[in-house]
Amino acid sequence: MSVQHVRTGGSGNEVAALDVVGVSHSYGPKRALNNVSFSIAPATFTVLLGLNGAGKTTLFSLISHLYDTRHGSIRIFGHDIRRASGEALRCVGIVFQARTLDLDLSVYQNLSYHASLHGIGGGEARQRIAALLETVDMQGREHDKARSLSGGQMRRIEIARALLHRPSLLLLDEATVGLDVQSRAGILATIRRLVEIEGIGVLWATHLIDEVDDGDHAVVLRQGNLVASGTVSDLIQASGADSIRDAFSKLNRAETAGIAEISP
Template sequence: MQHVTVGDGMTVPDALEVSDVSHSYGRKQALSDVSFSIAPGRFTVLLGLNGAGKTTLFSLISRLYDTRHGSMRIFGHDIARASGEALRRLGIVFQARTLDLDLSVCQNLSYHAALHGLGRRAAMARIETLLAQVDMSDQIHDKARSLSGGQMRRVEIARALLHRPRLLLLDEATVGLDIRSRADILAIIRALVSTEGISVLWATHLIDEVEDGDHVVVLDKGKVLADGRVTEVCRSVGAGDIRQAFATLTRPPQASAEGRPA
């Protein structure tokens, strides 16, 4: 387990530590010996094409699936053996939309707050604060079905933050959104990291969502191909930018003139 030393000399365990995690669906291997960690208060990009294994990994972290091979910890708490403590520190936004379309924004959030044991008064205060943070205060009483895709995603982000998690996972959070909405969602999440110190694992296949200062984990066909700062990953493969580095890392082996693998 890795630890980070903070200003007062105390050490804090990694926000997320994934160690030798493998998972399969029958004979199909979805993840193979996946290992990486993310430091507290960092924005980390899990970069991979569709089918790379990103959603499977998120399902394991959130305990939708059991971890049979390998281990994972959230701020030092083993997800399998201390799931309550681990998941209490986790907020997650899945790729699929999950709001109840027949309920208002406030009702959707209030129901989720109750699941976390928040009293009505505390829940409403938290809901109002979060909706202001994601610029959705004016829509608090609107039915979810009347919202745009970008607005729904903002509400889902607010919902994931209700219980004040220290680690936030987002799986393809901008999929299907227009350019402006994508940029707005990404700006909201990056602001949470810089102003509140929340740790974020942002899964995406969109390379333009990666910035040079980010920590990036490149996942391809269930395997980690690179793990480090963007500049380090680019340097390791002699690439000028992350787009070129990703193309180099995920390029299939070239065939020789005789048709055999090179």
């Protein structure tokens, strides 16, 4: 199978929330991503699945313009990340894999700092912070030092921070790693609610298969290659598996070297 450019979700008419076309990336001689192409529609929950080292974080670094996209192109709501990085980044909220809160500052100071990085200040920032703390169930904690929060609470604050500038696309890189089951479920539910109610597109990178629902869209990476893309139920059906867990195992065992899009 050789179809390269696939799209997950959406009606096909609107501008893609994220359009990744032929992206490759290497660290010196080591290839981390190899000609990866996919796109995701607005207001969809897309899971980026891959084992450790599959290239998920590299892909996130390219989408967020931390690294330069030298081969291929990435567009966010039609804005090329290289040519119009400012416009593109205004559409995106990002939760990185590593914790990025300033531990010496309070929750409010962390959020206020991020708001200013998007040109949002004063009363508007205060209102948004108050509203978002409620959204992530952290109201009343604005004066707590970030250092005093649990891992799950820090993640919630990071999600609130990523939403401060009202992005249309949210990128979360292994956002639940290291959290207990309850915290993971809570964060996942919050994100799914955002897709449903706010209409935010989400790219959720994970290697935890139990975070995937049958109705989700999925993009599967293996050793830097895109091995599958489509709805989860399509993936299961096309791979002849009983569940997404089996399908994921099969895809990671596949000996085929090229891109194998699972597309019913």
